[in-house]
Amino acid sequence: MGVAVIKLKNPPVNSLSLEVLTEFVISLEKLENDKTFRGVIVTSDCPGIFSAGLDLTEMCGKSQAHYAEYWRAVQELWLRLYLSNLVLIAAINGVSPAGGCLMSLTCDYRVLADNPKYNMGLNETLLGIVAPSWFKDTLVNTVGHRTAERALQLGLLFPPAEALRVGMVDQVVPEDQVHSTALSVMAQWLAVPDHARQLTKNLMRKPTADRLVKQRDADIQYFLRFISRDSIQKSLRVYLDKLRQKKG
Numbered sequence: 001m002g003v004a005v006i007k008l009k010n011p012p013v014n015s016l017s018l019e020v021l022t023e024f025v026i027s028l029e030k031l032e033n034d035k036t037f038r039g040v041i042v043t044s045d046c047p048g049i050f051s052a053g054l055d056l057t058e059m060c061g062k063s064q065a066h067y068a069e070y071w072r073a074v075q076e077l078w079l080r081l082y083l084s085n086l087v088l089i090a091a092i093n094g095v096s097p098a099g100g101c102l103m104s105l106t107c108d109y110r111v112l113a114d115n116p117k118y119n120m121g122l123n124e125t126l127l128g129i130v131a132p133s134w135f136k137d138t139l140v141n142t143v144g145h146r147t148a149e150r151a152l153q154l155g156l157l158f159p160p161a162e163a164l165r166v167g168m169v170d171q172v173v174p175e176d177q178v179h180s181t182a183l184s185v186m187a188q189w190l191a192v193p194d195h196a197r198q199l200t201k202n203l204m205r206k207p208t209a210d211r212l213v214k215q216r217d218a219d220i221q222y223f224l225r226f227i228s229r230d231s232i233q234k235s236l237r238v239y240l241d242k243l244r245q246k247k248g
């Protein structure tokens, strides 16, 4: 039925490095241009981890030019996924904080494995950083304003039952059924004529995407100013050190 699977593979935690973002956009573009494909299942090849989100090492101790290139790549992937003409289904087979969660929120449907460790949410505030307005918009469009407001301020990571309750995911299923469920949901979405579904998706999503498109460069400048602050760099270093020391 013309369904591709994109399996994220950047061990150990599928962080969204510049390289991963770039390759993801290229793969998606190829699938968009190949008319034999109508749908994509986005999943992970790293056991227990869907994606650890944006790669913190790309946002810490690097040059301004690097930050700008990185942020443009983050914007690009979000825009491509959010406005994709393909049916995108996230088969979430692991934990998905921050950018990992955002990536799944750009999909048309989310199936999450029922494992209490597989938390998801936009936890940026817990790192001492702030989810940009388009991250916030994506969450609001999924779970509504009040739930998003509380989740964003508190940096909440929702376990599966809670994620389902607030509407962050559409289905929670046993871990060994995530892929088969994604496939049967895909069949249902592909039964709808493409042109009607695509126009409807565009109608729903374009106003949100346009807000970023209209101010992409300003958004990059804002990111540069924010990420270059000493206090933010310090927060990120402390957070990364904590992650590294966990093992020791």
Ligand SMILES: CCCCC/C=C\CCCC/C=C/C(=O)SCCNC(=O)CCNC(=O)[C@H](O)C(C)(C)COP(=O)(O)OP(=O)(O)OC[C@H]1O[C@@H](n2cnc3c(N)ncnc32)[C@H](O)[C@@H]1OP(=O)(O)O
Pocket: 012, 013, 015, 049, 051, 052, 053, 054, 055, 056, 057, 095, 097, 098, 099, 100, 123, 124, 127, 129, 130, 131, 132, 133, 222, 223, 226, 227, 240, 243, 244, 245, 246, 247
């Ligand atoms: C109003 C205007 C605002 C403007 C704002 C502008 C900008 C700021 C916005 C930026 C938005 C940010 C979005 C993000 O996505 S930030 C990333 C958030 N991610 C996380 O908080 C997850 C952190 N990771 C974990 O919690 C865990 O690693 C785990 C995913 C649960 C997996 O746990 P485990 O299997 O135990 O693995 P380890 O913790 O031992 O990690 C293995 C190695 O991987 C490194 N790691 C982990 N996460 C990341 C990451 N996101 N980026 C880079 N590296 C990561 C970890 O340090 C370990 O490294 P090591 O082997 O060298 O020790």
